[in-house]
Amino acid sequence: MPDPAIEIRGLRKRYGTFEAVSGVDLTIPTGEVFALLGPNGAGKTTTVEILEGYRDRSAGEARVLGVDPARGDAAWKSRIGIVLQSTGVFDALTVEEVIAHFASFYPRPLPLERVITMAGLEEKRQARCKSLSGGQKRRVDLALGLVGDPELIFLDEPTTGFDPAARRQAWEVVREFTRTGKTVLLTTHYMDEAEHLADRVGVIVAGQLIEVGTPREIGGRAAAVAHVRFRAEGTLATAPLPAMPGRVESGPPIVAVATGEPTATVSALIAWAASLGVSEIPELSVTRPSLEDVYLRLIEEHSDAATREGAA
Amino acid sequence: MTADNAIRTDAAPRGGNIRQVIRLSIARTGMELRAFYRTPELVFFTFLLPVLFVVIFSTVFSGVIRGPAGESVGFPQYFVAGMIAAGVVSTTFTSLATTISIERSEGLLKRLAGTPLPRSSYFIGKVALATITSAIQAAIILAIGALLYGVELPTGPVPWLVFTWVFLIGVASCSLLGVAYTRLIPDGSSATAIVQPPYLTLQFISGVFFQYSEIPPWLKFVASLFPLKWMVQGFRYVFLPDWVAVDDYGGEWHMERVAAVLVAWTVAAFVLSLVYFRWERPGDR
Known part of the structure; x- marks a missing residue:
């Protein structure tokens, strides 16, 4: 059995007195698509950014592709792909130029043609980024995350701002990517997205991972009334x-x-x-209860429990 | 970034890293240049502003500066050095501090930090763009001065060699200062407001717009702490007769001090950048 792509134990992140992540344990095996769900401010982004190497952790252990992300060097970064929420400043450059430029950072990038096709940007390859719609810019983001042919990709709300057809297309891109045994860690607010893409989902509330399971079974969904x-x-x-x-x-x-x-x-x-x-x-x-029903119930139960604990 | 190559077996060998930095610095420079010349308003204002200065100055102040023995130099001849130096500060310090802050706010720095691009390549690309635009700007100022306002250009290699070293150390120090200065800029949208005051103030007290001898001593002292005054002084040596230094710079050009202060600022700004530069937006930790 190969090493897991991501392994975290007792992960914590404090900002002053506020604990954004309070003791998360999670193992994501190689080749899995894992979706992290949770309300805004629950610690989703903080957890992911620690794994991406952007933030330091306060306590706990983390291994991403066998490397401590706080010490990830260029060789490690060439094995991961990050699709960020905000779009950068490439207004004056064409889609093709930006993708080719990012490809030049990596030792073994995917062929330009393949990335452009995967991201569905064939029609826009010569267009300046300034002229792209929000959804098209997001596809450029997706292409930039994939261009280095990473073993593991982080997708932070990959289809926010997409129209329904573009979302389906983006899901196809992610599926195509995972078909070759690659690992995906995804955060999303769309339950249908988690259901379509993820092998397993985890719900994070108030810095704690309260439930992990397949989309079909999480929260006792399969056996539910x-x-x-x-x-x-x-x-x-x-x-x-x-x-x-x-x-x-x-x-x-x-x-x-x-x-x-x-x-x-x-x-x-x-x-x-x-x-x-x-x-x-x-x-x-x-x-049967939808994933969204289960998700909302889990969050409600958890915040009730937290309130009771706080009152006691 | 923690350098920890010792425990990683897949890290590239040292020589490969340097080749990688050079290759990607060239790639970054290419992208910077492309993005620059494709943004017409940027090209226009970078190169038009100094031209406007030269034209307005040379037209409005058409007098001469007289020497102790009755010699004289025209205002255009006197002020062209200051225009070039102020232009360098604008294309290096002002422009780098502003664009880097904006790129940090827009998430470009974060995006690049998540890739194997060596961080130094990003800065080398920026400084290369600043050097190229500064050189073009200086050439435009000199061409307009010489063609329209009778500015006499030095002959022989020595003044031009001096011009080159003053220009290069000036560009290096002001570029690195621009990088370090981004630490004081919380958000790209406030960059211009935070970058302009020191630039404008130093322009006034460093002898760009006035004859340096007319500036009060305590302001001269303040000006002499920063690179602009020394760049102006170095360029004046190239374009003006020695008697100008008597009034303005206490008898001599003191080119060794010009070199010392500019080199000291280059080193200091480099260290400040290493210590204070933040790759993340404020609030991202």
């Missing part, structure tokens, strides 16, 4: 509901049943409706 909903109209509104393995939470008119066995619940409902002469149950749906 499902909701069966339908609109009770006509005879369905007046007849008593059948026996179901679940608890009726609301309705009519919109009946919501919270259940651990949605299939059995739906079967019971179909049989019940058929017995009343209704072959199509209006607006019937089965939903």
Whole structure:
């Protein structure tokens, strides 16, 4: 088993009396796409910037590609790629010039053509950066992070400001990048982005990593209670509901049943409706909590817990 | 940046590092020049401002300065040295302090710091751009002075050699001072406001706009602490007869002091840059 791409133990960062990161442990194996989620000010960016070598840590251990990021030299930097949130000042230069210039910093850069194609900038290669839209500038940022052919890439909110089509395209770029066994650490506010890209997600709140798991399972999502909903109209509104393995939470008119066995619940409902002469149950749906629901619940639980602790 | 090559086996050998620094410094210089000449307002003001100064000065003050034995030099001849020196400060100190602060605010420095680009290459590119623009600017000032206002250019290699060393150490000291000065600039948008006052003040007290002998002694003392006065003095040696030094500089040109002060500032500014330059925006730690 190869060394993990990122390994951190007891990571802390203090600014005066404020602790932005308070004891984070995390291992990201090589080849994984890991998404760090969390509200603004939770310590996401601080954690990532410590790993990128931009900030010193106050305590704890960190290894990025086997190197302490506080001591990363040029050889180490040529193995990582950083896509930053803010765009630099390249107004007077063309897209192609900027990418070629950054490529010249690296010992083994990707071919220019390939980077431009990956970032979807073929049409804009001769354009001055000044003339680019926000989304196009972001694609240049993405290209600059990839051009050195890094083993590990840091993506800080990679698609903020993208239109939906451009986001899909950016996700394709990231997927293509990871297909060759490379590692990605991503921060994002978009749950669909984490769900599309990440093998695992971690939720960071108040400087602590409170939950780590796959997008499907995090926060007990896979085993979580499902909701069966339908609109009770006509005879369905007046007849008593059948026996179901679940608890009726609301309705009519919109009946919501919270259940651990949605299939059995739906079967019971179909049989019940058929017995009343209704072959199509209006607006019937089965939903499980979305990643966003789980994320919001985790943050709420955590801040409740923190409040209780503070009061005690 | 922590230098810790000893414990890393994949670090490039020393010679390779130096070749890398040279190669990337050339690449940075190319990008700086390209970005400069593609920004018309920058080119225009860099080269137009000194031209305006020469034209306005030579037109408004059309008198002469008289020597002890009845000799005289025209105002254009007298002030051309100060114009060149002030132009150097503008294209090096002012321009570097401003652009580096803006590039730091805009996140370019952070972005470069995350790549294997040697940090020295960034600064070498900046100083190379400042040297080239300063040289072009000096050439324009001299050409306009000579063609339109009868400024006499020295003949023979010695004055031009002196011109070259004063110019090069002047550029080096003021460029590095511009780099160090960025420490006092919290944000790119406030750069101009923080950079202009010392530049304007020194212009007035260093004899750029006035005959140096007319400046009160205590202001002369202040001026003599900074490079501009010494650059003006060095360039005056090149363009003016020796009797001018009697009134202005206490009898002699004191070129050894010109060299000493400019070299001392170059070294001091280099050390200040190493100690005080911040690659990050204030607040990023």
